[in-house]
Amino acid sequence: MLTKETLKKEIEEALYSTAGKSFAESDLTDKYYALGNVVRKHTGKIWSETGKNQRASKAKTVYYFSMEYLTGKFMEKNLEYLGIYEVVKDFFEDHDICLGDLFDIEAEPGLGNGGLGRLAVAFLDSLSSMSMPGHGYGLRYEKGLFKQSIENGYQKEEPQNWLKEQNIWEFKRPSEAVEVRYGGGIQVIPIGKKFTFRHVDYSIVKAVPYDTPFIGYKNHNVNTLRLWSAESTEDLNLKEFSKGNLCGAFNKIDEVKSICQVLYPDDSYYDGKRLRLKQEYFLVSAGVQDVVRKSVNNGIPLEELHKYTAIHINDTHPAMAVPELMRILMDEYYMEWEQAWKITVKTCAFTNHTLLEEAMEKWDISLYRDLLPRIWQITEEINNRFLAELRNVHRITSAEAMDKLSIIHQNTVRMVNLSIVGSHSINGVAKLHSDLLKERELRHFYNIYPQKFNNKTNGIIHRHWLLSANKNLADLTEDLIGPGFKTNPIQMRELLKHSNDKQVLDRIMEIKHENKKNLSKYIYDTTGIKTNPHGIFDIQAKRIHEYKRQLMNILHVMYLYDKLKTNPNMDMVPRTFIFAGKAAPGYYIAKEIIKLINTVARVVNSDLTIKDKLKIVFLEDYSVSLATKMIPAADVSEQISTATKEASGTSNMKYMMNGAITLATLDGANIEIMKEVGENNIVVFGLKDYEVYDFYQRGNYDPQSLYFGNPVIKETIDKLVNGYFRVPYGEFQPIYDSLVKYGDRYFILKDFESYMQAQRKIGNMYRNKYQWAEMSLSNTACSGAFSSDYTIGRYANEIWGVKTLTPRKD
Numbered sequence: 125m126l127t128k129e130t131l132k133k134e135i136e137e138a139l140y141s142t143a144g145k146s147f148a149e150s151d152l153t154d155k156y157y158a159l160g161n162v163v164r165k166h167t168g169k170i171w172s173e174t175g176k177n178q179r180a181s182k183a184k185t186v187y188y189f190s191m192e193y194l195t196g197k198f199m200e201k202n203l204e205y206l207g208i209y210e211v212v213k214d215f216f217e218d219h220d221i222c223l224g225d226l227f228d229i230e231a232e233p234g235l236g237n238g239g240l241g242r243l244a245v246a247f248l249d250s251l252s253s254m255s256m257p258g259h260g261y262g263l264r265y266e267k268g269l270f271k272q273s274i275e276n277g278y279q280k281e282e283p284q285n286w287l288k289e290q291n292i293w294e295f296k297r298p299s300e301a302v303e304v305r306y307g308g309g310i311q312v313i314p315i316g317k318k319f320t321f322r323h324v325d326y327s328i329v330k331a332v333p334y335d336t337p338f339i340g341y342k343n344h345n346v347n348t349l350r351l352w353s354a355e356s357t358e359d360l361n362l363k364e365f366s367k368g369n370l371c372g373a374f375n376k377i378d379e380v381k382s383i384c385q386v387l388y389p390d391d392s393y394y395d396g397k398r399l400r401l402k403q404e405y406f407l408v409s410a411g412v413q414d415v416v417r418k419s420v421n422n423g424i425p426l427e428e429l430h431k432y433t434a435i436h437i438n439d440t441h442p443a444m445a446v447p448e449l450m451r452i453l454m455d456e457y458y459m460e461w462e463q464a465w466k467i468t469v470k471t472c473a474f475t476n477h478t479l480l481e482e483a484m485e486k487w488d489i490s491l492y493r494d495l496l497p498r499i500w501q502i503t504e505e506i507n508n509r510f511l512a513e514l515r516n517v518h519r520i521t522s523a524e525a526m527d528k529l530s531i532i533h534q535n536t537v538r539m540v541n542l543s544i545v546g547s548h549s550i551n552g553v554a555k556l557h558s559d560l561l562k563e564r565e566l567r568h569f570y571n572i573y574p575q576k577f578n579n580k581t582n583g584i585i586h587r588h589w590l591l592s593a594n595k596n597l598a599d600l601t602e603d604l605i606g607p608g609f610k611t612n613p614i615q616m617r618e619l620l621k622h623s624n625d626k627q628v629l630d631r632i633m634e635i636k637h638e639n640k641k642n643l644s645k646y647i648y649d650t651t652g653i654k655t656n657p658h659g660i661f662d663i664q665a666k667r668i669h670e671y672k673r674q675l676m677n678i679l680h681v682m683y684l685y686d687k688l689k690t691n692p693n694m695d696m697v698p699r700t701f702i703f704a705g706k707a708a709p710g711y712y713i714a715k716e717i718i719k720l721i722n723t724v725a726r727v728v729n730s731d732l733t734i735k736d737k738l739k740i741v742f743l744e745d746y747s748v749s750l751a752t753k754m755i756p757a758a759d760v761s762e763q764i765s766t767a768t769k770e771a772s773g774t775s776n777m778k779y780m781m782n783g784a785i786t787l788a789t790l791d792g793a794n795i796e797i798m799k800e801v802g803e804n805n806i807v808v809f810g811l812k813d814y815e816v817y818d819f820y821q822r823g824n825y826d827p828q829s830l831y832f833g834n835p836v837i838k839e840t841i842d843k844l845v846n847g848y849f850r851v852p853y854g855e856f857q858p859i860y861d862s863l864v865k866y867g868d869r870y871f872i873l874k875d876f877e878s879y880m881q882a883q884r885k886i887g888n889m890y891r892n893k894y895q896w897a898e899m900s901l902s903n904t905a906c907s908g909a910f911s912s913d914y915t916i917g918r919y920a921n922e923i924w925g926v927k928t929l930t931p932r933k934d
């Protein structure tokens with residue numbers, strides 16, 4: 125137990141050693157670093173004990189390979205999980221320091237784009253909190269996802285320099301660096317009747333690991349997130365340097381450093397850049413080498429690697445883990461192909477996160493072969509053997525099936541195919557998504573490998589999104605049902621017993637109102653816009669993408685505004701529509717949608733005639749921290765993607781947990797949310813998955829007939845191009861064209877009528893305060909099922925074979 129007195133001593137000591145100052149002399153930043161050092165110290169011992177325990181037990185361990193990790197800030201979480209939050213808070217309060225101000229000093233590492241990166245962190249959090257041996261591998265990008273600002277309504281991007289100040293959570297481990305090889309050629313060397321392969325003329329990049337402890341929730345367990353950074357093996361090209369060619373001397377170093385310079389800002393979009401391939405192989409090679417080295421050092425026989433180790437491939441970005449593991453087993457440990465292949469497939473498992481065609485990774489053979497000659501050879505051999513298996517074992521004769529299945533296709537390497545062939549498990553991230561993989565997108569694979577396919581619906585960290593983000597709601601929950609839900613969140617269902625208790629419902633509305641007031645203040649401080657917390661806060665915060673249909677949302681706002689203009693005395697619950705999210709810098713239409721939202725906002729927010737009944741806010745630079753402020757304040761959660769397009773969604777679960785009512789299409793995990801909470805506690809609308817597929821198949825969707833046939837639609841959409849918004853001529857023409865001219869690929873016009881109806885329903889329901897509060901309570905109560913602890917329980921049981929390892933205190 126850490127007491128205030130010992131804490132005081134520890135912080136004073138840390139201040140002397142990190143800042144060379146006494147408590148009285150130090151500023152807030154000094155204190156932040158000192159506290160960080162105290163936390164490091166307390167973490168270190170548990171971390172070391174966890175490692176020793178995991179090694180000694182030889183328990184099966186999962187290594188999660190992901191190009192992205194959206195961690196959020198660490199300080200608050202680490203204090204909470206170590207169980208020292210209260211004493212730290214008391215201590216600083218005694219000195220009139222608010223912990224929140226201290227937390228604000230930390231830079232948030234934005235090492236991910238969106239859902240995929242956040243899910244990876246939820247999984248590490250759950251693994252550690254459930255005392256399971258599981259660690260993450262990723263890249264230590266110097267610049268995370270760009271910082272977004274809005275200028276004149278447009279998105280502007282700036283590099284996000286999260287490492288500018290010292291990062292107190294990482295531990296550099298130079299002694300555990302490994303070498304990653306690029307380029308060169310392969311020599312075939314005969315040994316008797318066999319061959320070995322020698323990689324020659326390659327260039328070397330040193331991969332240096334930086335470890336971040338992932339603390340479990342009050343359970344004396346600390347796992348590791350290991351991020352690799354690229355360093356040159358030669359300090360300088362001395363020859364060039366002594367010739368006075370300074371540029372030449374530094375060139376190679378710059379080239380090496382570029383590998384971990386920056387995160388690619390694409391979400392659900394594949395862009396076949398050489399540097400990206402270099403990054404992916406850097407992660408895979410460093411990680412797999414590390415896994416094999418650790419196994420060997422711990423006395424694990426490589427013939428049985430799969431009994432001790434699982435490698436998880438988070439979408440296809442780390443798919444080269446398959447040929448890389450083959451390479452190491454064969455070239456470095458002289459294993460035969462057949463044996464190495466069995467071990468590799470039993471070790472690797474793969475998750476698919478999207479059905480979008482434009483997100484599928486396909487590498488040009490020439491690029492792949494030149495950069496990674498040995499990996500190419502192995503990939504080609506995997507494919508040759510796979511094609512033979514298709515003919516000889518599965519008796520496939522159809523050219524169409526062979527074509528769909530082949531890993532190598534039209535001069536590209538298809539990474540989904542490689543991942544499926546090289547793994548024993550492939551899962552989608554929500555029931556609908558997994559069903560569509562089996563029945564449609566990957567049905568040829570399902571036909572030959574039905575046993576590989578399974579579903580693992582995503583989850584969220586309830587410790588973050590409820591216990592920490594919404595302390596008042598968590599306290600109320602504890603008052604009503606006891607503390608059990610904190611470690612077993614399914615117990616939140618017991619809240620349903622209080623559905624009819626007006627006192628409880630009043631309290632729920634009070635808490636929501638408090639949260640809305642806090643967000644209102646943030647909105648005012650950052651944008652100058654005044655919002656009314658007595659009205660509905662309707663939020664859509666996520667990456668800007670056509671399939672997520674922020675456009676449909678803002679078109680509906682334009683329609684509402686028009687109605688209010690025509691009838692300013694219209695009886696309407698005041699509404700604030702809040703948006704946030706980044707657009708990929710190269711995604712032109714997405715950036716135009718941001719400009720449109722801000723344009724509508726400027727007009728509506730400054731119109732005094734509508735008497736503050738409608739407000740529109742775009743909050744810039746969406747991040748985990750910002751989400752933590754927004755989600756607890758939402759009355760309505762907009763989850764309105766075109767059916768079949770959103771693999772799962774996870775923010776939908778976070779809003780539900782915080783008592784928002786979901787306005788949803790029947791897409792991704794929305795369907796499972798509806799099943800949990802019941803049809804009366806969610807508002808659904810729009811095309812169903814089979815209807816969308818039907819339109820695609822028949823090619824008979826005709827948005828123009830809707831446009832010309834429905835005056836509301838026409839009048840709303842015409843405002844994009846008829847000068848209504850006093851923007852430069854043609855500004856929103858591309859948006860208009862995407863709907864009217866280019867076929868409305870995401871069925872915005874088709875779903876518009878039913879979306880308007882759903883919005884009307886929301887407005888009416890909100891008028892009945894107790895009915896709304898009861899729905900809100902039901903949503904919170906039924907959200908426990910979406911804790912990532914349960915998701916991880918299923919991955920561990922059904923895919924990895926990983927178990928809880930009772931922590932041992934030495």
Ligand code: NBY
Pocket residue numbers: 237238239240241243388390391392393394395477478483485553582770771772773774792
């Ligand atoms: O993964 C998201 C899905 O869209 C979302 O529905 C799901 O809930 C979430 C977690 O399973 N996918 C996603 O975030 N994808 C990416 O972030 C992504 C990033 C980069 C690239 C492709 C996809 N890339 O090719 O560079």
